[in-house]
Amino acid sequence: MKKLYSALMTAFNDDGSINEAGTREMIRYNIDVNKVDGLYVGGSTGENFNMSHEQKEQVFKIAIDEAKNDVDLIAQVGSLDLNESKYLAKFVTDLGYPHISAVTPFYYNYTFEQIKDYYNEIVKDVDNELIIYSIPVLTGVSLSLDQFAELFENPKIIGIKYTNADFFLLERVRNRFPDKLILSGFDEMLLPALALGVDGAIGSTYNLNAKRAKAEMNAFDAGDIDKARQLQKDSNDLISALIANDIYPSLKLVFKELGVNAGVTKKPMAQPTSEMIAGAKKIYNDYLK
Ligand code: NAY
Numbered sequence: 361m362k363k364l365y366s367a368l369m370t371a372f373n374d375d376g377s378i379n380e381a382g383t384r385e386m387i388r389y390n391i392d393v394n395k396v397d398g399l400y401v402g403g404s405t406g407e408n409f410n411m412s413h414e415q416k417e418q419v420f421k422i423a424i425d426e427a428k429n430d431v432d433l434i435a436q437v438g439s440l441d442l443n444e445s446k447y448l449a450k451f452v453t454d455l456g457y458p459h460i461s462a463v464t465p466f467y468y469n470y471t472f473e474q475i476k477d478y479y480n481e482i483v484k485d486v487d488n489e490l491i492i493y494s495i496p497v498l499t500g501v502s503l504s505l506d507q508f509a510e511l512f513e514n515p516k517i518i519g520i521k522y523t524n525a526d527f528f529l530l531e532r533v534r535n536r537f538p539d540k541l542i543l544s545g546f547d548e549m550l551l552p553a554l555a556l557g558v559d560g561a562i563g564s565t566y567n568l569n570a571k572r573a574k575a576e577m578n579a580f581d582a583g584d585i586d587k588a589r590q591l592q593k594d595s596n597d598l599i600s601a602l603i604a605n606d607i608y609p610s611l612k613l614v615f616k617e618l619g620v621n622a623g624v625t626k627k628p629m630a631q632p633t634s635e636m637i638a639g640a641k642k643i644y645n646d647y648l649k
Contacts, residue, residue, distance in 0.1 A: 362577045363397040363560035365434065365543065366390045366567045367405035369611060370419055371623030374631075378418055379623040386567065387426040389620050394570035397560070398432030399423060400461070400521070404498060405564040405608065408436060410626045413444060417451060424455050434521075434562075436493060437482065438462030445482050453488045461491040461521055466499035472507050483516040490516055491541060495523040505532045512537060521545050521562055522553075530556050547573070548599045551592040554580045564607065565599050568614055568648060598647040605639035606630050613640030614648065 368390070371382025390396050401423045402408040402416060411419070420435055427433060435457040437448035442465075449460050465478050483490050492511060496502040502524075503511070511517050522530060523545025534542060534557045544553035547563035550573060566573055576591035602610050608625050609632050615622035617640060624631060 362554070362558070362581070363432065363543075364566055364570055364574055364577065365398040365400050365432070365560065365562040366394065366396045366570060367403045367562055367564045368399045368401050368419075368423060369564070369567060369608075369615075369622060370406050370411070370415075370626075371612070371621065372407070372626040373623060376626045378415055378422075379621070380418075380422055382621040382623040383419065383422050384426045385620045386615065386622055387423060389615075389618070390567060390570070391427060391430050394566065395574075396431060396566060396570050398434065399427060400434045400436065400562045401457075402436035403461075403493070403562070404495065405567075405611075406436070407608070407626050407629065410629065416448060420448070420452050420455060420457070424452075424457060432459070433457050434459040434461050434491060436461045436463065438465070438493060440465060440467060442478055442481055445478070446485065449482050449486045449488065449490075453486045457488070459491060459518075460486070460488050461493045463493040463495065464499050464501040464503065466501055470501075472503075472510075475501070475503075475507075476510060479511055479517060480514055483514065488516070489518045491519045491521050491543070492517065493521045493523075495521075495545065496526075497523070502526075505529065505536060508533055509536065512540060519543065519559075522558070525549060527552055527556060530558075534558070548592075548596050550576060550595070551580065551588055554588070564611060565595070565602060567611055568618070569595055569598055594647075598643065601639075601643045601647065605636055605643060609636060610640050610643065613637055614644050617641060617644035618648070 519541025612622035
């Protein structure tokens with residue numbers, strides 16, 4: 361059974377502090393209404409890389425306290441500060457997170473040896489399993505097939521969150537590592553990723569569009585490719601509109617239309633404008649009502 365994860369958002373107040381009640385509302389909506397299989401906590405959509413250390417801890421605590429054992433939880437602990445990553449890996453493991461994940465270290469053009477050392481260090485002292493978070497479009501770091509193979513030599517490294525439009529590499533990775541977990545990260549390319557045999561998907565738009573994505577996965581599994589294509593088309597109409605309206609703040613604005621207080625994005629992310637608010641209302645009316 362393929363699994364669908366929402367990339368959990370963080371509700372912020374206007375001053376950049378965390379709105380705990382709003383964050384809990386989004387978690388509940390994902391579990392109770394979207395019926396997702398899991399949550400990816402502390403990823404890009406969660407604005408993890410905008411947050412202070414204390415805020416990261418706060419979000420990890422809120423998410424597991426609200427979700428309990430109702431769904432699978434993956435905690436993204438990667439950071440430019442390796443000591444922070446190691447600390448957070450232990451912190452979330454102690455909280456009870458069943459999986460950790462870490463973004464490839466970025467900004468300083470690290471060598472592969474340095475990247476490998478980063479991953480091995482993160483998992484060294486924790487009794488947990490790690491999913492590599494590969495997102496070249498934001499990090500500028502692309503790992504090759506052989507580099508994934510080297511990382512997988514560590515048995516605690518069990519998979520990849522593959523947010524990459526390189527389907528040639530995805531096919532090579534899938535076939536070389538049939539037993540590794542591969543979760544697709546671009547919601548608008550779910551169908552080609554399913555065709556290449558991913559185990560599931562993690563994404564931002566599933567916060568609003570999980571039912572359609574689940575139906576697409578089910579149609580694909582049943583061999584009904586025409587239906588799966590139609591559902592991907594419908595999803596992509598929504599995703600295109602979200603991207604055109606600035607996706608992260610818009611996801612929160614559309615959540616508000618659904619009665620969920622998602623707060624705002626944290627600066628320097630864009631703050632809502634009247635055009636954006638009108639755009640979000642239209643997105644809700646056109647694609648989600
Ligand atoms: C996360 O929050 O860590 C993710 O899951 C990232 C996946 C998202 N990628 C980015 C860059 O935001 O869901 C996707 C993406 O928003 C969606 O496919 C629209 O492009």
